[in-house]
Amino acid sequence: MPEVVSKTLYDEIEALIPIFQSREPELDKLGSFPFENVNALVDLGYTKLILPEAYGGVNLSAYELVKYQTLIAKGDGATAISIGWHMGTLLGLRNNTAWPQQTYDFLLQKVAQGALINLVMSERGSGSPTRGGTMQTTATKVEGGYVLNGHKAFATLSPMLDYFISGVNLDGEDSFFLIPRHTDGVSILPVWDSVALRGSASHDIVLNDVFVPDHFLVQQADIANSVIRSPGGLLHIPACYLGIAEAARDYALHFATTYTPKSLGKPIIETVPTQQKIGEIELLLKQSRYILHGVAKEFDDGTVQLADLLAAKTTVVNHAITITDLAMRICGAQSLGAKSPLHRYYLHVRAGLHNPPTDDEILTLLAKATY
Structure with missing residues (x-):
């Protein structure tokens, strides 16, 4: 995929972030679903980019996929996890040779026409x-x-x-x-x-x-x-929770730079305790991006090890939980206010613990890989 196309798409998705964020509170209701958000991504052609070129896609790399999914999740986690399963399923099917050819062609042609x-x-x-x-x-x-x-x-x-x-x-x-x-x-x-x-x-x-x-x-x-459940197809999961954690960081950073208690006389970002928490967040974000992006590149190169894919999932999800908790600590009691998204972000990132494979499965597999 040419870099200029990637940059254009990145800019287009980035422009959707504030729109998605404005709709995010409504998705806390029973029976809700981000129809407008998903339709916007379909209209961008995003949902078919993962297809091989022969079917009208651009053979989107796993590396680019996790970057886009993180960006979408920064706008809204429900949208990212929903469209991520579509994209991840197609990534898992990319090199599938087990299906009847006519059915494989049929499905991918439908996706090229906008099917999910x-x-x-x-x-x-x-x-x-x-x-x-x-x-x-x-x-x-x-x-x-x-x-x-x-x-x-x-x-x-x-x-x-x-x-x-x-x-x-x-x-x-x-x-x-x-x-x-x-x-x-x-x-x-x-x-x-x-x-x-x-x-x-x-x-x-x-x-x-x-x-x-x-x-x-x-x-x-x-x-x-099965190859249908290719672990590479699950890379969208940690990307989703990383994006939510980034949104939590942004919210906390804005709060810290604009909130000036009368007793302090300056923004709380100028205090050492707040700076320490922000520093912890930045360190965890860098670690998360490094392992997720690195594993995605290895997946694209065909050199990735299953243990590394699993490690990326559990590392990023657990970091996302810690990051969101730190963001809430920076904002204090206001993080629990109805107008703050942080209490929703904190619930959202914890959902990653229950997406497959779970931590106990991963740790057991990592242990067995050593002998």
Whole structure:
């Protein structure tokens, strides 16, 4: 992707930050979703840049992707995590050779026309697929295709999904199916009530006798280790929380430079305790960017190690939590005010602890990598 194009897109997304931030408080309501924000990114052509050039994209690098996703999250975390799953799914599919060619071509052509996609894997009560959870959703072979029945959870981007890739139990084997969102029998169950990233609308999807043609069975594999769940496709997750942390830093910095208590007679940024907290924030931000950007570049070069991808995720998410906490400490009790976004930012960054893979999984894998 030529640097001039990248710079232009960066400027265009940066111009959206204050607009996204102005809409962010409304996304704290139940049933909310950033329709206008997502449409703005689709209109920019952002959602198709991740496609290979043969399909109308520019083969967007993982390095550029995490930079853009961080920028979007600085404007609004719900928008970033939602569109990030679309982008990450496509990144995971980029070098996929397991799918039927006609289905692969079909989906990527739809994305080039503006379609949005996501992975919808989790099921309530069965555990995470990354931990070996077996799919309870079933597929039954019928003439010309399959009939799917089941109940999926945490379908981020659900109000605007056009297609989703889902894990299904087919004759005792976990398999992947491509499912058009607007197929008969597919319904959204609006149960998402999380206080963090509420605007992501990560509702449940119910499949009731949903028919899909034969070629929409796209892959039969170990779901936990499938190329569809490529760890590189999860790089958008830490990028999201880094962007939210940057927004928290900016808010705290503005507060510190403009708040002058009468008892002090000068802005609090001139005090050593405040400077120490700001210094801690800057150090954590630099560490986060360095590991995230470095791992993304290694992913692009084909030299990345799984342990480094996992380390980037847990490092950035936990740094984001600390950064946001420090920002709240700088602003004091005012950080809990209804007009301050900091209390929402703090809830949002904690959601990263529960995005896959979780810290305990990562630490166990890092430990096992040493012997």
